[in-house]
Every structure is written in C-alpha cells, then in structure tokens.
Amino acid sequence: MKITAADVIVTSPSRNFVTLKITTDEGLTGLGDATLNGRELAVASYLTEHVTQLLIGRDPHRIEDTWQFLYRSAYWRRGPVTMAAIAAVDMALWDIKGKAAGMPVYQLLGGASRTALRTYGHASGRDIPELFDSIRQHLEEGYKSIRVQSSVPGIKALYGVAAQAQATGERYDFEPAGRGAQPTEEDWDTRAYLRHVPTVFEAVRNEFGPELPLLHDGHHRMTPIQAAKLGKSLEPYDLFWLEDVTPAENQEAFRLIRQHTTTPLAVGEVFNTVFDFQTLIREQLIDYVRAASTHFGGISPLKKVMDYAAQYQIRSGFHGPTDVSPVGLAAQSHVGLAIHNFGIQEYMEHSKKTNTVFEQSMTFVDGYLHPGDSPGLGVELNEEAAASFPYQQAYLPYNRLTDGTVHDW
Numbered sequence: 001m002k003i004t005a006a007d008v009i010v011t012s013p014s015r016n017f018v019t020l021k022i023t024t025d026e027g028l029t030g031l032g033d034a035t036l037n038g039r040e041l042a043v044a045s046y047l048t049e050h051v052t053q054l055l056i057g058r059d060p061h062r063i064e065d066t067w068q069f070l071y072r073s074a075y076w077r078r079g080p081v082t083m084a085a086i087a088a089v090d091m092a093l094w095d096i097k098g099k100a101a102g103m104p105v106y107q108l109l110g111g112a113s114r115t116a117l118r119t120y121g122h123a124s125g126r127d128i129p130e131l132f133d134s135i136r137q138h139l140e141e142g143y144k145s146i147r148v149q150s151s152v153p154g155i156k157a158l159y160g161v162a163a164q165a166q167a168t169g170e171r172y173d174f175e176p177a178g179r180g181a182q183p184t185e186e187d188w189d190t191r192a193y194l195r196h197v198p199t200v201f202e203a204v205r206n207e208f209g210p211e212l213p214l215l216h217d218g219h220h221r222m223t224p225i226q227a228a229k230l231g232k233s234l235e236p237y238d239l240f241w242l243e244d245v246t247p248a249e250n251q252e253a254f255r256l257i258r259q260h261t262t263t264p265l266a267v268g269e270v271f272n273t274v275f276d277f278q279t280l281i282r283e284q285l286i287d288y289v290r291a292a293s294t295h296f297g298g299i300s301p302l303k304k305v306m307d308y309a310a311q312y313q314i315r316s317g318f319h320g321p322t323d324v325s326p327v328g329l330a331a332q333s334h335v336g337l338a339i340h341n342f343g344i345q346e347y348m349e350h351s352k353k354t355n356t357v358f359e360q361s362m363t364f365v366d367g368y369l370h371p372g373d374s375p376g377l378g379v380e381l382n383e384e385a386a387a388s389f390p391y392q393q394a395y396l397p398y399n400r401l402t403d404g405t406v407h408d409w
C-alpha cells in the first residue's frame with residue numbers, strides 16, 4: 001500500500017478544527033486531528049508546507065518509522081505546532097491500519113482492558129445554586145465524576161465557568177476560543193481564589209455527600225507554595241484530582257507541592273513529549289497524565305508514556321475538551337480502552353454542528369465512553385458539511401492581576 005494524497009481540512013463547526021486526511025492507492029483513507037486551539041493555522045501550514053509532500057509514496061503501515069522520520073529529520077524537535085502535526089499523521093496511519101486489518105484501533109493496541117471508559121463532566125456556576133444545578137444536570141445525564149469550577153467573589157471574569165445558565169443550550173460557552181481579532185481579557189486574584197475554593201467544595205460535599213468523585217482545575221495560576229496550600233486546604237473534601245496547579249515547565253516545582261499535600265495531582269494538557277513528564281513520572285510527583293493524543297504526537301507516544309507511567313502506578317486522565325476534535329478524542333479513547341493503567345477520560349460533548357461534520361461510532365452511555373467497533377478510529381469526515389463552516393480567527397482569553405500584570409493561565 002502507498003500513500004497517494006494527504007489533505008488538510010480546516011473547518012469551524014462551533015469552533016475551529018484542523019484535520020489531516022491521508023489517502024492510499026488501495027482506496028483506504030485515514031483521519032488525524034491537528035487542532036491547536038487559537039493557533040490552528042500554524043499547524044495547518046506546518047502540515048501543508050512541510051509534511052504532506054513527505055508522505056506521498058510512503059507505506060502507510062510503517063507508523064513508527066514515519067513518526068521517527070518526522071520527529072528526527074526536522075532537526076527542530078518538540079513544540080505544540082510540530083507535535084500536533086506529527087500527531088495527525090500518526091493517528092491517520094493508525095486509522096488506515098485498523099481499516100486494513102478490519103479492526104478498531106484498540107484491538108491493535110492489545111485489545112480492551114475494560115468494557116468502557118469512565119468519564120468526568122464539567123459542572124460550573126457563577127454561584128452555589130447555579131453550580132448545584134449544573135452538577136445535578138450532569139448526574140442526570142449519567143456522569144459519575146464531576147469537575148467543579150465556580151466564580152470567585154472579586155474576580156469578574158473567570159475561565160471555565162459558564163456565563164449563561166446551563167438551560168440556554170450554550171452549555172460550555174467558556175470553552176470555544178473567542179472568535180475575533182483580539183483575545184478577551186479576564187482578571188485574576190490568587191488570594192481571593194485560595195480563600196473561596198475550599199468553601200465551594202465544602203458546600204458541594206455537604207449537598208452531594210462523600211462518594212461522588214470531584215475534580216478541580218487550577219489552570220496553572222499558582223506558585224508552588226500557593227499550590228501546596230490549596231492541595232492541603234482541599235484534603236478534607238477528598239478530591240479525585242487537582243489539576244495544573246502551577247506551570248510545569250519547571251518540573252521540580254512539584255517536589256515542593258508533593259511534600260505538602262496528599263491531594264492527587266494531574267498535569268500535562270500542554271505537554272508535547274515524554275520529556276515534559278520525565279521527572280514528574282520518575283519521582284512520582286503526579287498521579288495522572290493529562291496529555292492529549294493531539295498535542296502529544298499521536299497514539300504511538302501516548303501509549304509509550306502510559307507504559308512508562310505504569311511502572312510508577314500513575315494513571316491516565318487524557319485531556320478531552322471540545323478543542324480536541326472527535327478524531328483526537330477517538331484516538332485517545334482507543335489508547336484508554338487498551339492500557340491497563342487507565343484512570344479517567346475527560347469528556348465534554350461536542351456541539352451538534354461539530355457532530356454533523358465528524359460522523360462517529362463513539363458512544364456515551366451512563367457516563368461511560370466507548371470508541372465503537374468500526375475498523376480504524378471510528379470517525380469519518382463529512383467534507384461537504386466541513387466546507388460549509390469556514391475558519392474564523394479565535395483566541396483563548398488571557399488574564400491580568402488587579403495591578404495590570406499579565407498572569408499565567
């Protein structure tokens with residue numbers, strides 16, 4: 001078999017997605033997700049200018065060789081743009097291999113280690129009653145674990161909190177990057193946040209009891225000692241995990257946090273390679289690997305980092321927001337189904353528009369996700385529908401402290 005075409009499709013059904021479609025001389029096609037939220041066209045251009053011509057004529061079965069070729073031959077390794085482009089190629093080749101074998105990709109990765117993937121959903125509210133409504137709605141839909149984000153008195157605009165009542169249908173209105181020529185500005189006050197968050201979890205535990213697994217995302221906004229303080233103050237509420245408490249470019253920062261708290265830690269949604277996890281895993285400084293197949297070079301490296309993590313009893317918690325396309329979500333769901341050290345899968349349903357463009361065999365039943373048993377990844381692109389949603393420039397928001405300083409997020 002030989003690759004005869006590699007096309008990049010940019011579409012914006014509710015939000016922007018970049019998809020690579022690889023075609024072979026035997027008529028089999030494969031899809032890969034190359035979406036980098038707010039920087040979509042950089043990856044599209046990396047693919048069309050530097051990668052697609054290298055694929056023509058190659059044997060699509062040689063996934064590992066193609067991955068190593070793209071990673072090593074460029075000389076310039078790593079980084080989100082490069083690794084999202086390589087991820088798309090890797091996923092598309094696994095998709096083709098699965099179709100050629102007549103098997104879903106998880107079978108090629110060793111077969112299912114469980115019947116389906118337990119997920120967590122995103123509840124949020126501007127105040128406690130709104131948050132409780134959002135949690136109840138998720139529980140009614142079958143979610144068994146809940147991420148809790150809430151507004152903080154003194155902070156006017158906070159990422160991760162739906163601005164509209166959940167009933168409007170714009171359920172995750174904070175999640176699509178804002179469309180427009182400039183990013184929107186939010187604000188941040190760490191002291192107000194550290195004071196408020198434990199009171200929210202106390203209220204949630206009082207209302208929903210001790211059993212419900214609860215998660216929280218800190219979006220990299222604290223210093224290590226502030227993160228340690230938060231982890232400690234949340235211990236009474238028994239979190240499933242506390243995510244991205246501090247920027248992790250400096251992996252050693254987690255030694256300090258770890259010395260102070262037993263709250264489980266999840267890190268890695270912005271990581272691109274196993275090297276970003278090296279110290280965190282080897283020194284057992286985290287509990288969950290948050291990488292996304294799309295930003296981590298695809299299925300092949302995701303499986304490898306999880307095999308490394310398994311030696312240290314560290315589990316998966318792959319990044320699954322709506323900016324990971326249905327192709328990327330399917331890719332990591334196949335990995336999650338196959339590995340032994342699966343933890344949980346983040347799941348935010350894609351919009352109806354997105355699902356008209358990406359036709360999927362994925363199912364979500366009673367809080368459990370399954371990639372389906374179609375050969376390959378189980379996602380096909382409706383190119384006509386994709387063409388009807390042209391790209392729109394979009395940015396993630398950023399935030400400033402009260403004195404005007406740009407802050408991490």
Ligand code: GCO
Pocket residue numbers: 037217219269320321322323346396
């Ligand atoms: C999460 C994430 C998202 C990201 C977004 C950025 O835990 O799901 O933090 O909310 O901010 O995916 O592209």
Ligand code: MG
Pocket residue numbers: 217219243244269
């Ligand atoms: Mg996150």
